Amino acid sequence: MTSPKASDFKIELTADLHKWRAFVAIGELGSLTRAALFLDSNQSLLSRQLNALERECGARLFNRTGRGVELSEVGARLFPRVQSLLADAERLESDIRGESHEPGGRVTLGLLPSIGQPLVARLFAALRQRFAAVSLKVLEGSSGQVEEWLADARVDIAILYRYGPTLPEMEQSLAVVDSYLIGPPGDRVTDAKEVRFEELHDLPFILPSAPNGLRTALDAMARHQRITLAPVIEADSLPLQRGLVASERLYTVLPLHAVWSEVAERRLQAARIVEPPFQRTISMAMSKSKGPARAVTAVAALIVELVEEMARAGMWRPSESS
Template sequence: MQASKATTLEIDIASDLQRWRTFLAIAEFGSLTRAALFLDRNQSLLSRQLNALERDCGARLFNRTGRGVALSDVGLRILPQVKALLSDAEQLVREIKGEARELAGRVTLGSLPSITFPIVGRLFQELRSRFPGIQLKILEGSSGQVEEWLADARVDIAILYRYGNNMPEREQALATVDSYLIGAIGDRLTKKAEVGFQALDGLPFILPSAPNGLRTTLDAMARHEHITLAPVIEADSLPIMRSVVAQERLYTVLPIHAVWNEVSSGQLQAAKIVSPSVQRTVSMAFSKSKGPDKAVSAVAAQIVRIVEENARHGMWSRSPSAAA
Protein backbone atom coordinates (compact mmCIF):
# COMPACT_ATOMS: atom_id res chain seq x y z
CA MET A 1 0.00 0.00 0.00
CA GLN A 2 2.83 2.40 0.84
CA ALA A 3 4.51 1.84 -2.55
CA SER A 4 1.20 2.50 -4.30
CA LYS A 5 0.73 5.83 -2.51
CA ALA A 6 4.27 6.92 -3.35
CA THR A 7 3.74 6.15 -7.03
CA THR A 8 0.52 8.14 -7.07
CA LEU A 9 2.25 11.11 -5.45
CA GLU A 10 5.05 11.03 -8.04
CA ILE A 11 2.50 11.17 -10.85
CA ASP A 12 0.72 14.11 -9.23
CA ILE A 13 3.99 16.00 -8.79
CA ALA A 14 4.94 15.52 -12.42
CA SER A 15 1.52 16.40 -13.79
CA ASP A 16 0.69 19.56 -11.79
CA LEU A 17 3.64 21.88 -11.34
CA GLN A 18 1.33 24.87 -10.96
CA ARG A 19 0.21 23.75 -7.50
CA TRP A 20 3.85 23.41 -6.42
CA ARG A 21 4.53 26.92 -7.65
CA THR A 22 1.64 28.00 -5.44
CA PHE A 23 3.18 26.08 -2.52
CA LEU A 24 6.53 27.80 -3.04
CA ALA A 25 5.00 31.29 -3.27
CA ILE A 26 3.01 30.79 -0.05
CA ALA A 27 6.11 29.43 1.71
CA GLU A 28 8.24 32.40 0.66
CA PHE A 29 5.64 35.07 1.50
CA GLY A 30 4.20 33.37 4.59
CA SER A 31 0.79 34.70 3.57
CA LEU A 32 -1.97 33.59 1.24
CA THR A 33 -2.89 37.22 0.59
CA ARG A 34 0.61 38.29 -0.47
CA ALA A 35 1.12 35.11 -2.49
CA ALA A 36 -2.16 35.74 -4.32
CA LEU A 37 -1.07 39.30 -5.16
CA PHE A 38 2.30 38.06 -6.38
CA LEU A 39 0.76 35.33 -8.56
CA ASP A 40 -2.08 37.64 -9.68
CA ARG A 41 -4.62 35.06 -8.61
CA ASN A 42 -7.73 34.94 -6.47
CA GLN A 43 -6.95 34.21 -2.82
CA SER A 44 -9.83 31.74 -2.45
CA LEU A 45 -8.51 29.83 -5.49
CA LEU A 46 -5.07 29.64 -3.90
CA SER A 47 -6.61 28.35 -0.70
CA ARG A 48 -8.48 25.63 -2.60
CA GLN A 49 -5.32 24.64 -4.48
CA LEU A 50 -3.40 24.40 -1.23
CA ASN A 51 -6.10 22.29 0.39
CA ALA A 52 -6.16 19.96 -2.61
CA LEU A 53 -2.37 19.65 -2.53
CA GLU A 54 -2.40 18.76 1.15
CA ARG A 55 -5.11 16.16 0.54
CA ASP A 56 -3.02 14.58 -2.24
CA CYS A 57 0.07 14.55 -0.03
CA GLY A 58 -1.84 13.16 2.93
CA ALA A 59 -0.17 15.67 5.23
CA ARG A 60 -0.48 19.27 6.37
CA LEU A 61 2.11 21.43 4.62
CA PHE A 62 1.41 24.68 6.50
CA ASN A 63 0.34 25.62 9.99
CA ARG A 64 -2.19 28.44 10.08
CA THR A 65 -1.26 31.26 12.45
CA GLY A 66 -2.82 34.55 13.39
CA ARG A 67 -0.30 36.39 11.22
CA GLY A 68 -0.53 34.09 8.17
CA VAL A 69 0.90 30.63 7.52
CA ALA A 70 4.14 28.86 8.37
CA LEU A 71 5.60 25.69 6.94
CA SER A 72 4.88 22.52 8.89
CA ASP A 73 7.57 19.94 9.54
CA VAL A 74 6.56 18.11 6.35
CA GLY A 75 6.54 21.38 4.41
CA LEU A 76 10.01 22.29 5.66
CA ARG A 77 11.30 18.83 4.75
CA ILE A 78 10.05 18.88 1.14
CA LEU A 79 10.79 22.57 0.41
CA PRO A 80 14.31 21.96 -1.02
CA GLN A 81 13.00 19.19 -3.30
CA VAL A 82 10.15 21.40 -4.51
CA LYS A 83 12.60 24.20 -5.34
CA ALA A 84 14.78 21.72 -7.25
CA LEU A 85 11.72 20.34 -9.10
CA LEU A 86 10.59 23.78 -10.24
CA SER A 87 14.13 24.79 -11.16
CA ASP A 88 14.47 21.68 -13.35
CA ALA A 89 11.09 22.40 -14.96
CA GLU A 90 12.13 25.97 -15.78
CA GLN A 91 15.41 24.72 -17.25
CA LEU A 92 13.45 22.28 -19.42
CA VAL A 93 11.23 25.10 -20.69
CA ARG A 94 14.29 27.21 -21.49
CA GLU A 95 15.88 24.37 -23.43
CA ILE A 96 12.67 23.70 -25.35
CA LYS A 97 12.32 27.38 -26.25
CA GLY A 98 15.99 27.48 -27.19
CA GLU A 99 15.48 24.49 -29.48
CA ALA A 100 12.49 26.24 -31.07
CA ARG A 101 14.62 29.32 -31.73
CA GLU A 102 17.35 27.14 -33.26
CA LEU A 103 14.92 25.66 -35.80
CA ALA A 104 15.37 27.82 -38.86
CA GLY A 105 15.33 27.70 -42.62
CA ARG A 106 12.85 27.51 -45.47
CA VAL A 107 10.38 24.63 -45.69
CA THR A 108 8.54 24.31 -49.01
CA LEU A 109 5.05 22.83 -48.99
CA GLY A 110 3.34 21.61 -52.15
CA SER A 111 -0.41 21.25 -51.95
CA LEU A 112 -3.61 20.89 -53.95
CA PRO A 113 -5.83 24.01 -53.98
CA SER A 114 -8.73 22.32 -52.17
CA ILE A 115 -6.46 21.30 -49.27
CA THR A 116 -4.45 24.52 -49.00
CA PHE A 117 -7.27 26.70 -47.68
CA PRO A 118 -8.17 24.74 -44.51
CA ILE A 119 -4.52 24.23 -43.55
CA VAL A 120 -2.13 26.96 -44.64
CA GLY A 121 -3.47 29.99 -42.72
CA ARG A 122 -3.45 28.19 -39.40
CA LEU A 123 -0.06 26.64 -40.24
CA PHE A 124 1.46 30.09 -40.76
CA GLN A 125 0.07 31.29 -37.42
CA GLU A 126 1.46 28.26 -35.55
CA LEU A 127 4.90 28.54 -37.11
CA ARG A 128 5.12 32.28 -36.43
CA SER A 129 4.24 31.63 -32.78
CA ARG A 130 6.26 28.46 -32.11
CA PHE A 131 9.07 28.47 -34.67
CA PRO A 132 9.70 32.03 -35.87
CA GLY A 133 12.95 30.97 -37.53
CA ILE A 134 11.15 28.77 -40.04
CA GLN A 135 10.11 30.36 -43.34
CA LEU A 136 7.19 28.74 -45.12
CA LYS A 137 6.96 28.62 -48.92
CA ILE A 138 3.75 27.35 -50.56
CA LEU A 139 3.50 25.88 -54.05
CA GLU A 140 -0.04 25.13 -55.18
CA GLY A 141 -0.88 23.02 -58.22
CA SER A 142 -2.62 20.00 -59.67
CA SER A 143 -1.95 16.51 -58.35
CA GLY A 144 0.40 15.83 -61.27
CA GLN A 145 2.36 19.02 -60.61
CA VAL A 146 2.67 18.31 -56.89
CA GLU A 147 3.85 14.75 -57.65
CA GLU A 148 6.47 16.18 -60.02
CA TRP A 149 7.66 18.73 -57.46
CA LEU A 150 7.94 15.96 -54.88
CA ALA A 151 9.98 13.73 -57.20
CA ASP A 152 12.29 16.62 -58.15
CA ALA A 153 12.72 17.67 -54.47
CA ARG A 154 11.29 21.12 -55.21
CA VAL A 155 9.08 20.65 -52.18
CA ASP A 156 9.97 19.21 -48.77
CA ILE A 157 6.40 18.18 -47.92
CA ALA A 158 3.49 17.44 -50.24
CA ILE A 159 -0.19 17.19 -49.30
CA LEU A 160 -2.07 14.99 -51.77
CA TYR A 161 -5.21 12.95 -52.25
CA ARG A 162 -4.88 9.20 -52.53
CA TYR A 163 -7.55 6.76 -53.66
CA GLY A 164 -7.76 3.17 -52.45
CA ASN A 165 -6.28 1.55 -49.36
CA ASN A 166 -2.60 1.27 -50.34
CA MET A 167 -0.39 4.19 -49.37
CA PRO A 168 2.90 4.83 -51.22
CA GLU A 169 6.18 4.60 -49.34
CA ARG A 170 7.17 7.60 -47.17
CA GLU A 171 3.60 8.85 -46.95
CA GLN A 172 1.38 9.35 -43.93
CA ALA A 173 -2.42 9.14 -44.08
CA LEU A 174 -3.88 12.17 -42.32
CA ALA A 175 -7.64 12.10 -42.92
CA THR A 176 -10.41 10.36 -44.82
CA VAL A 177 -12.55 12.63 -46.99
CA ASP A 178 -16.03 12.04 -48.42
CA SER A 179 -17.04 13.50 -51.78
CA TYR A 180 -20.09 15.73 -52.18
CA LEU A 181 -22.28 16.69 -55.10
CA ILE A 182 -22.07 20.49 -55.19
CA GLY A 183 -24.92 22.56 -56.58
CA ALA A 184 -26.38 26.05 -56.63
CA ILE A 185 -28.70 27.40 -53.95
CA GLY A 186 -32.22 26.05 -54.38
CA ASP A 187 -31.10 23.02 -56.36
CA ARG A 188 -33.32 20.00 -55.74
CA LEU A 189 -30.65 17.28 -55.63
CA THR A 190 -28.12 19.02 -53.40
CA LYS A 191 -30.78 20.26 -50.98
CA LYS A 192 -30.77 16.74 -49.50
CA ALA A 193 -28.17 15.58 -47.00
CA GLU A 194 -27.22 12.62 -49.22
CA VAL A 195 -27.56 11.69 -52.86
CA GLY A 196 -27.09 8.28 -54.48
CA PHE A 197 -24.34 7.89 -57.06
CA GLN A 198 -26.92 6.86 -59.66
CA ALA A 199 -28.44 10.36 -59.45
CA LEU A 200 -25.27 11.75 -61.08
CA ASP A 201 -26.28 10.17 -64.41
CA GLY A 202 -26.41 12.77 -67.19
CA LEU A 203 -26.01 15.85 -64.96
CA PRO A 204 -24.33 18.94 -66.44
CA PHE A 205 -20.94 18.84 -64.71
CA ILE A 206 -17.85 20.98 -64.47
CA LEU A 207 -15.04 18.56 -63.57
CA PRO A 208 -11.24 18.44 -63.65
CA SER A 209 -9.68 17.24 -66.86
CA ALA A 210 -7.86 13.91 -67.02
CA PRO A 211 -5.39 12.86 -65.78
CA ASN A 212 -6.76 13.62 -62.34
CA GLY A 213 -7.28 11.27 -59.40
CA LEU A 214 -10.89 12.26 -58.75
CA ARG A 215 -11.81 12.29 -62.44
CA THR A 216 -10.28 8.83 -62.94
CA THR A 217 -12.15 7.49 -59.92
CA LEU A 218 -15.48 9.01 -60.97
CA ASP A 219 -15.15 7.71 -64.53
CA ALA A 220 -14.34 4.20 -63.30
CA MET A 221 -17.28 4.21 -60.86
CA ALA A 222 -19.62 5.52 -63.57
CA ARG A 223 -18.68 2.65 -65.86
CA HIS A 224 -19.22 0.17 -63.03
CA GLU A 225 -22.62 1.68 -62.19
CA HIS A 226 -23.58 1.95 -65.89
CA ILE A 227 -24.23 5.69 -65.84
CA THR A 228 -22.93 8.59 -67.92
CA LEU A 229 -20.70 11.35 -66.54
CA ALA A 230 -20.12 13.79 -69.38
CA PRO A 231 -18.89 17.20 -68.16
CA VAL A 232 -19.97 20.19 -70.20
CA ILE A 233 -16.90 22.09 -68.96
CA GLU A 234 -13.50 20.84 -67.83
CA ALA A 235 -11.53 23.06 -65.46
CA ASP A 236 -8.61 22.49 -63.11
CA SER A 237 -9.22 25.72 -61.18
CA LEU A 238 -11.10 25.40 -57.90
CA PRO A 239 -12.31 29.05 -57.86
CA ILE A 240 -13.67 28.65 -61.42
CA MET A 241 -15.47 25.44 -60.49
CA ARG A 242 -17.13 27.07 -57.48
CA SER A 243 -18.18 30.23 -59.32
CA VAL A 244 -19.53 28.40 -62.38
CA VAL A 245 -21.59 26.04 -60.21
CA ALA A 246 -23.13 29.02 -58.40
CA GLN A 247 -23.70 31.22 -61.45
CA GLU A 248 -24.52 28.74 -64.23
CA ARG A 249 -26.25 26.13 -62.04
CA LEU A 250 -23.92 23.32 -63.05
CA TYR A 251 -22.71 20.56 -60.72
CA THR A 252 -19.32 19.44 -59.54
CA VAL A 253 -17.89 16.90 -57.10
CA LEU A 254 -15.68 18.16 -54.28
CA PRO A 255 -14.80 17.40 -50.67
CA ILE A 256 -16.80 19.49 -48.22
CA HIS A 257 -13.76 21.41 -46.98
CA ALA A 258 -13.22 22.80 -50.50
CA VAL A 259 -16.57 24.64 -50.28
CA TRP A 260 -16.76 25.02 -46.49
CA ASN A 261 -17.19 28.81 -46.49
CA GLU A 262 -19.53 28.84 -49.50
CA VAL A 263 -21.87 26.24 -47.99
CA SER A 264 -21.76 27.88 -44.56
CA SER A 265 -22.63 31.30 -46.03
CA GLY A 266 -25.44 29.95 -48.25
CA GLN A 267 -23.70 30.42 -51.62
CA LEU A 268 -23.63 26.71 -52.50
CA GLN A 269 -25.29 23.45 -51.46
CA ALA A 270 -23.65 20.09 -50.83
CA ALA A 271 -25.05 16.54 -50.59
CA LYS A 272 -22.80 13.63 -49.65
CA ILE A 273 -22.53 11.02 -52.41
CA VAL A 274 -23.50 7.54 -51.20
CA SER A 275 -24.27 4.07 -52.57
CA PRO A 276 -21.43 3.89 -53.34
CA SER A 277 -19.53 6.67 -51.60
CA VAL A 278 -16.53 8.36 -53.19
CA GLN A 279 -13.78 8.58 -50.60
CA ARG A 280 -10.21 9.75 -50.74
CA THR A 281 -7.34 10.00 -48.25
CA VAL A 282 -5.48 13.20 -47.42
CA SER A 283 -1.84 12.14 -47.49
CA MET A 284 1.37 13.84 -46.40
CA ALA A 285 4.49 12.86 -48.33
CA PHE A 286 8.15 13.80 -47.85
CA SER A 287 10.81 14.43 -50.46
CA LYS A 288 12.92 11.29 -50.90
CA SER A 289 16.16 13.11 -51.63
CA LYS A 290 16.02 15.65 -48.79
CA GLY A 291 14.47 13.72 -45.95
CA PRO A 292 12.76 15.32 -42.95
CA ASP A 293 15.27 17.47 -41.05
CA LYS A 294 14.23 19.20 -37.80
CA ALA A 295 12.51 22.15 -39.45
CA VAL A 296 10.60 19.92 -41.87
CA SER A 297 9.61 17.60 -39.01
CA ALA A 298 8.34 20.59 -36.98
CA VAL A 299 6.17 21.77 -39.90
CA ALA A 300 4.86 18.24 -40.46
CA ALA A 301 3.90 17.92 -36.80
CA GLN A 302 1.93 21.18 -36.99
CA ILE A 303 0.12 19.96 -40.12
CA VAL A 304 -0.94 16.80 -38.28
CA ARG A 305 -2.30 18.87 -35.39
CA ILE A 306 -4.26 21.17 -37.71
CA VAL A 307 -5.77 18.23 -39.61
CA GLU A 308 -6.86 16.64 -36.33
CA GLU A 309 -8.46 19.91 -35.20
CA ASN A 310 -10.33 20.26 -38.50
CA ALA A 311 -11.55 16.68 -38.12
CA ARG A 312 -13.16 17.65 -34.80
CA HIS A 313 -14.96 20.49 -36.63
CA GLY A 314 -16.39 18.05 -39.20
CA MET A 315 -14.31 18.93 -42.28
CA TRP A 316 -13.14 15.34 -42.65
CA SER A 317 -12.65 12.15 -40.64
CA ARG A 318 -9.37 11.39 -38.95
CA SER A 319 -7.56 8.57 -40.75
CA PRO A 320 -7.45 5.30 -38.74
CA SER A 321 -3.72 5.02 -39.41
CA ALA A 322 -3.19 8.58 -38.14
CA ALA A 323 -5.04 7.72 -34.94
CA ALA A 324 -2.83 4.71 -34.28
Protein backbone atom coordinates in the same frame (compact mmCIF):
# COMPACT_ATOMS: atom_id res chain seq x y z
CA MET B 1 60.11 24.44 -25.83
CA THR B 2 58.72 23.59 -29.23
CA SER B 3 56.68 26.35 -30.81
CA PRO B 4 53.13 25.34 -31.72
CA LYS B 5 52.38 25.14 -35.42
CA ALA B 6 49.18 25.84 -37.24
CA SER B 7 47.79 23.13 -39.49
CA ASP B 8 48.83 23.90 -43.03
CA PHE B 9 45.60 23.31 -44.99
CA LYS B 10 45.86 24.17 -48.67
CA ILE B 11 42.26 24.49 -49.87
CA GLU B 12 41.40 25.81 -53.29
CA LEU B 13 39.12 23.47 -55.21
CA THR B 14 36.94 22.64 -52.20
CA ALA B 15 36.74 26.18 -50.85
CA ASP B 16 33.44 26.92 -52.60
CA LEU B 17 31.03 24.23 -51.42
CA HIS B 18 28.14 25.82 -53.33
CA LYS B 19 29.68 24.64 -56.60
CA TRP B 20 30.03 21.11 -55.25
CA ARG B 21 26.46 21.23 -53.95
CA ALA B 22 25.40 21.94 -57.54
CA PHE B 23 27.62 19.08 -58.74
CA VAL B 24 25.89 16.60 -56.39
CA ALA B 25 22.39 17.83 -57.29
CA ILE B 26 23.10 17.50 -61.03
CA GLY B 27 24.60 14.06 -60.49
CA GLU B 28 21.62 12.83 -58.46
CA LEU B 29 18.94 14.24 -60.74
CA GLY B 30 20.67 13.78 -64.10
CA SER B 31 19.47 17.14 -65.38
CA LEU B 32 20.52 20.78 -65.03
CA THR B 33 16.87 21.83 -65.26
CA ARG B 34 15.78 19.57 -62.40
CA ALA B 35 18.82 20.50 -60.33
CA ALA B 36 18.01 24.19 -60.80
CA LEU B 37 14.45 23.61 -59.56
CA PHE B 38 15.73 21.60 -56.61
CA LEU B 39 18.23 24.30 -55.60
CA ASP B 40 15.82 27.20 -56.32
CA SER B 41 18.42 28.45 -58.76
CA ASN B 42 18.48 28.84 -62.53
CA GLN B 43 19.94 26.68 -65.24
CA SER B 44 22.38 29.26 -66.59
CA LEU B 45 23.94 29.79 -63.15
CA LEU B 46 24.34 26.05 -62.62
CA SER B 47 25.86 25.70 -66.07
CA ARG B 48 28.43 28.41 -65.24
CA GLN B 49 29.22 26.73 -61.90
CA LEU B 50 29.68 23.38 -63.60
CA ASN B 51 31.91 24.87 -66.31
CA ALA B 52 34.03 26.57 -63.62
CA LEU B 53 34.39 23.30 -61.71
CA GLU B 54 35.45 21.43 -64.82
CA ARG B 55 38.07 24.10 -65.64
CA GLU B 56 39.41 23.99 -62.08
CA CYS B 57 39.50 20.17 -62.07
CA GLY B 58 41.00 20.03 -65.53
CA ALA B 59 38.56 17.27 -66.46
CA ARG B 60 35.03 16.81 -67.69
CA LEU B 61 32.71 15.86 -64.79
CA PHE B 62 29.62 15.07 -66.84
CA ASN B 63 28.83 13.68 -70.27
CA ARG B 64 25.90 15.27 -72.07
CA THR B 65 23.24 12.84 -73.31
CA GLY B 66 19.97 13.20 -75.18
CA ARG B 67 18.09 12.83 -71.89
CA GLY B 68 20.25 15.17 -69.79
CA VAL B 69 23.66 14.55 -68.26
CA GLU B 70 25.45 11.62 -66.63
CA LEU B 71 28.60 11.47 -64.55
CA SER B 72 31.84 11.00 -66.46
CA GLU B 73 34.44 8.54 -65.25
CA VAL B 74 36.17 11.30 -63.26
CA GLY B 75 32.86 12.64 -61.96
CA ALA B 76 31.78 9.18 -60.81
CA ARG B 77 35.02 8.75 -58.83
CA LEU B 78 34.61 12.15 -57.16
CA PHE B 79 30.87 11.88 -56.50
CA PRO B 80 30.81 9.78 -53.27
CA ARG B 81 33.72 11.73 -51.79
CA VAL B 82 32.00 15.05 -52.49
CA GLN B 83 28.78 13.70 -50.95
CA SER B 84 30.75 12.79 -47.83
CA LEU B 85 32.39 16.24 -47.75
CA LEU B 86 29.03 17.99 -47.96
CA ALA B 87 27.52 15.71 -45.30
CA ASP B 88 30.40 16.57 -42.95
CA ALA B 89 29.90 20.26 -43.67
CA GLU B 90 26.17 19.95 -42.94
CA ARG B 91 26.84 18.19 -39.62
CA LEU B 92 29.36 20.88 -38.69
CA GLU B 93 26.85 23.60 -39.50
CA SER B 94 24.22 21.85 -37.38
CA ASP B 95 26.67 21.58 -34.46
CA ILE B 96 27.59 25.26 -34.77
CA ARG B 97 23.96 26.32 -34.73
CA GLY B 98 23.30 23.99 -31.84
CA GLU B 99 20.69 21.28 -31.60
CA SER B 100 19.14 23.10 -28.64
CA HIS B 101 18.19 26.04 -30.82
CA GLU B 102 14.70 26.20 -32.20
CA PRO B 103 14.08 24.96 -35.77
CA GLY B 104 14.78 27.53 -38.45
CA GLY B 105 14.98 27.94 -42.21
CA ARG B 106 12.62 27.70 -45.15
CA VAL B 107 10.33 24.72 -45.68
CA THR B 108 8.67 24.23 -49.07
CA LEU B 109 5.17 22.75 -49.06
CA GLY B 110 3.41 21.44 -52.17
CA LEU B 111 -0.33 20.81 -52.14
CA LEU B 112 -3.60 21.02 -54.03
CA PRO B 113 -5.65 24.25 -53.93
CA SER B 114 -8.62 22.57 -52.24
CA ILE B 115 -6.36 21.50 -49.35
CA GLY B 116 -4.34 24.71 -49.32
CA GLN B 117 -7.33 26.96 -48.75
CA PRO B 118 -8.28 25.62 -45.31
CA LEU B 119 -4.81 24.47 -44.19
CA VAL B 120 -2.18 27.07 -45.09
CA ALA B 121 -3.59 30.00 -43.08
CA ARG B 122 -3.79 27.84 -39.96
CA LEU B 123 -0.28 26.48 -40.55
CA PHE B 124 1.18 29.94 -41.06
CA ALA B 125 -0.42 31.23 -37.84
CA ALA B 126 0.84 28.23 -35.86
CA LEU B 127 4.37 28.64 -37.23
CA ARG B 128 4.46 32.32 -36.30
CA GLN B 129 3.41 31.44 -32.77
CA ARG B 130 5.63 28.40 -32.17
CA PHE B 131 8.52 28.45 -34.64
CA ALA B 132 9.11 32.03 -35.68
CA ALA B 133 12.45 31.16 -37.29
CA VAL B 134 10.76 28.82 -39.79
CA SER B 135 9.53 30.38 -43.03
CA LEU B 136 7.07 28.73 -45.38
CA LYS B 137 7.08 28.54 -49.17
CA VAL B 138 3.86 27.18 -50.66
CA LEU B 139 3.43 25.72 -54.15
CA GLU B 140 -0.12 24.95 -55.28
CA GLY B 141 -0.81 22.78 -58.30
CA SER B 142 -2.62 19.79 -59.71
CA SER B 143 -2.01 16.34 -58.29
CA GLY B 144 0.34 15.59 -61.20
CA GLN B 145 2.35 18.76 -60.57
CA VAL B 146 2.65 18.10 -56.84
CA GLU B 147 3.87 14.56 -57.51
CA GLU B 148 6.43 15.89 -59.99
CA TRP B 149 7.67 18.46 -57.47
CA LEU B 150 7.98 15.70 -54.89
CA ALA B 151 9.94 13.46 -57.30
CA ASP B 152 12.25 16.37 -58.18
CA ALA B 153 12.69 17.27 -54.48
CA ARG B 154 11.42 20.75 -55.28
CA VAL B 155 9.21 20.49 -52.19
CA ASP B 156 10.08 19.19 -48.74
CA ILE B 157 6.53 18.09 -47.90
CA ALA B 158 3.69 17.17 -50.26
CA ILE B 159 0.02 16.91 -49.27
CA LEU B 160 -1.93 14.78 -51.75
CA TYR B 161 -5.23 13.07 -52.34
CA ARG B 162 -5.05 9.31 -52.77
CA TYR B 163 -7.87 7.11 -54.03
CA GLY B 164 -8.16 3.44 -53.17
CA PRO B 165 -7.49 1.39 -50.03
CA THR B 166 -3.69 1.59 -49.94
CA LEU B 167 -1.13 4.39 -49.98
CA PRO B 168 2.23 4.47 -51.73
CA GLU B 169 5.13 3.38 -49.54
CA MET B 170 6.46 6.02 -47.10
CA GLU B 171 3.29 8.15 -47.18
CA GLN B 172 1.33 8.95 -44.04
CA SER B 173 -2.47 8.94 -43.98
CA LEU B 174 -3.78 12.15 -42.39
CA ALA B 175 -7.56 12.01 -42.89
CA VAL B 176 -10.37 10.33 -44.80
CA VAL B 177 -12.48 12.68 -46.90
CA ASP B 178 -16.01 12.11 -48.16
CA SER B 179 -16.91 13.54 -51.56
CA TYR B 180 -19.93 15.76 -52.04
CA LEU B 181 -22.08 16.65 -55.00
CA ILE B 182 -21.91 20.44 -55.15
CA GLY B 183 -24.83 22.37 -56.63
CA PRO B 184 -26.20 25.92 -56.83
CA PRO B 185 -28.36 27.45 -54.09
CA GLY B 186 -31.96 26.23 -54.20
CA ASP B 187 -31.04 23.14 -56.22
CA ARG B 188 -33.32 20.14 -55.63
CA VAL B 189 -30.71 17.38 -56.08
CA THR B 190 -28.27 18.76 -53.51
CA ASP B 191 -30.96 19.95 -51.11
CA ALA B 192 -30.83 16.59 -49.28
CA LYS B 193 -28.00 15.68 -46.93
CA GLU B 194 -27.06 12.67 -49.05
CA VAL B 195 -27.27 11.68 -52.71
CA ARG B 196 -26.80 8.21 -54.19
CA PHE B 197 -23.98 7.91 -56.73
CA GLU B 198 -26.43 6.80 -59.43
CA GLU B 199 -28.16 10.19 -59.17
CA LEU B 200 -25.08 11.80 -60.74
CA HIS B 201 -26.16 10.26 -64.06
CA ASP B 202 -26.26 12.84 -66.89
CA LEU B 203 -26.08 15.91 -64.63
CA PRO B 204 -24.42 18.94 -66.25
CA PHE B 205 -20.97 18.86 -64.63
CA ILE B 206 -17.93 21.07 -64.50
CA LEU B 207 -15.04 18.69 -63.79
CA PRO B 208 -11.25 18.75 -64.04
CA SER B 209 -9.83 17.33 -67.23
CA ALA B 210 -7.88 14.08 -67.38
CA PRO B 211 -5.26 13.18 -66.33
CA ASN B 212 -6.46 14.05 -62.85
CA GLY B 213 -6.82 11.84 -59.78
CA LEU B 214 -10.40 12.87 -59.02
CA ARG B 215 -11.52 12.60 -62.64
CA THR B 216 -9.91 9.18 -63.10
CA ALA B 217 -11.53 7.83 -59.93
CA LEU B 218 -14.93 9.35 -60.81
CA ASP B 219 -14.91 7.92 -64.31
CA ALA B 220 -13.93 4.48 -62.98
CA MET B 221 -16.73 4.55 -60.42
CA ALA B 222 -19.25 5.70 -63.06
CA ARG B 223 -18.30 2.79 -65.34
CA HIS B 224 -18.65 0.38 -62.42
CA GLN B 225 -22.07 1.81 -61.56
CA ARG B 226 -23.05 1.92 -65.27
CA ILE B 227 -23.95 5.58 -65.31
CA THR B 228 -22.77 8.47 -67.48
CA LEU B 229 -20.97 11.49 -66.10
CA ALA B 230 -21.58 14.39 -68.47
CA PRO B 231 -19.17 17.32 -68.05
CA VAL B 232 -20.39 20.24 -70.15
CA ILE B 233 -17.16 22.07 -69.39
CA GLU B 234 -13.76 20.95 -68.08
CA ALA B 235 -11.72 23.21 -65.82
CA ASP B 236 -8.93 22.50 -63.36
CA SER B 237 -9.41 25.81 -61.54
CA LEU B 238 -11.16 25.43 -58.18
CA PRO B 239 -12.45 29.05 -58.10
CA LEU B 240 -13.83 28.58 -61.62
CA GLN B 241 -15.59 25.37 -60.61
CA ARG B 242 -17.21 27.03 -57.61
CA GLY B 243 -18.15 30.15 -59.56
CA LEU B 244 -19.75 28.38 -62.54
CA VAL B 245 -21.68 25.96 -60.32
CA ALA B 246 -23.35 28.99 -58.72
CA SER B 247 -23.78 31.22 -61.78
CA GLU B 248 -24.56 28.63 -64.48
CA ARG B 249 -26.35 26.11 -62.24
CA LEU B 250 -23.89 23.32 -62.91
CA TYR B 251 -22.62 20.55 -60.63
CA THR B 252 -19.20 19.38 -59.50
CA VAL B 253 -17.73 16.89 -57.04
CA LEU B 254 -15.55 18.22 -54.24
CA PRO B 255 -14.65 17.53 -50.63
CA LEU B 256 -16.66 19.61 -48.19
CA HIS B 257 -13.64 21.58 -46.99
CA ALA B 258 -13.16 22.98 -50.52
CA VAL B 259 -16.54 24.75 -50.28
CA TRP B 260 -16.74 25.18 -46.51
CA SER B 261 -17.40 28.93 -46.53
CA GLU B 262 -19.66 28.87 -49.58
CA VAL B 263 -21.91 26.20 -48.06
CA ALA B 264 -22.02 27.94 -44.66
CA GLU B 265 -23.04 31.19 -46.39
CA ARG B 266 -25.59 29.33 -48.59
CA ARG B 267 -23.87 30.35 -51.81
CA LEU B 268 -23.55 26.65 -52.71
CA GLN B 269 -25.20 23.42 -51.59
CA ALA B 270 -23.51 20.11 -50.81
CA ALA B 271 -24.89 16.58 -50.52
CA ARG B 272 -22.64 13.71 -49.42
CA ILE B 273 -22.30 10.98 -52.06
CA VAL B 274 -23.36 7.56 -50.78
CA GLU B 275 -24.29 4.08 -52.08
CA PRO B 276 -21.46 3.68 -52.68
CA PRO B 277 -19.55 6.42 -50.85
CA PHE B 278 -16.87 8.13 -52.90
CA GLN B 279 -13.90 8.75 -50.62
CA ARG B 280 -10.31 9.85 -50.79
CA THR B 281 -7.41 9.95 -48.34
CA ILE B 282 -5.36 13.02 -47.53
CA SER B 283 -1.76 11.83 -47.35
CA MET B 284 1.53 13.46 -46.49
CA ALA B 285 4.75 12.55 -48.28
CA MET B 286 8.27 13.71 -47.52
CA SER B 287 10.95 14.25 -50.12
CA LYS B 288 14.65 13.67 -49.76
CA SER B 289 14.63 16.94 -47.96
CA LYS B 290 16.58 19.82 -49.37
CA GLY B 291 15.38 21.95 -46.49
CA PRO B 292 16.51 22.14 -42.84
CA ALA B 293 15.67 18.76 -41.33
CA ARG B 294 14.49 19.97 -37.93
CA ALA B 295 12.30 22.65 -39.50
CA VAL B 296 10.75 20.13 -41.91
CA THR B 297 10.01 17.78 -39.02
CA ALA B 298 8.42 20.61 -37.03
CA VAL B 299 6.20 21.66 -39.95
CA ALA B 300 5.14 18.06 -40.60
CA ALA B 301 4.17 17.60 -36.94
CA LEU B 302 2.14 20.82 -37.04
CA ILE B 303 0.32 19.66 -40.17
CA VAL B 304 -0.69 16.42 -38.42
CA GLU B 305 -1.93 18.40 -35.42
CA LEU B 306 -3.91 20.88 -37.52
CA VAL B 307 -5.50 18.16 -39.66
CA GLU B 308 -6.71 16.47 -36.48
CA GLU B 309 -8.18 19.78 -35.26
CA MET B 310 -9.96 20.28 -38.57
CA ALA B 311 -11.36 16.75 -38.36
CA ARG B 312 -12.89 17.62 -35.00
CA ALA B 313 -14.47 20.68 -36.68
CA GLY B 314 -16.15 18.37 -39.21
CA MET B 315 -14.15 19.13 -42.36
CA TRP B 316 -13.11 15.48 -42.73
CA ARG B 317 -12.77 12.31 -40.68
CA PRO B 318 -9.63 11.26 -38.80
CA SER B 319 -7.48 8.65 -40.46
CA GLU B 320 -7.83 5.20 -38.92
CA SER B 321 -4.05 5.15 -38.48
CA SER B 322 -3.88 8.47 -36.64
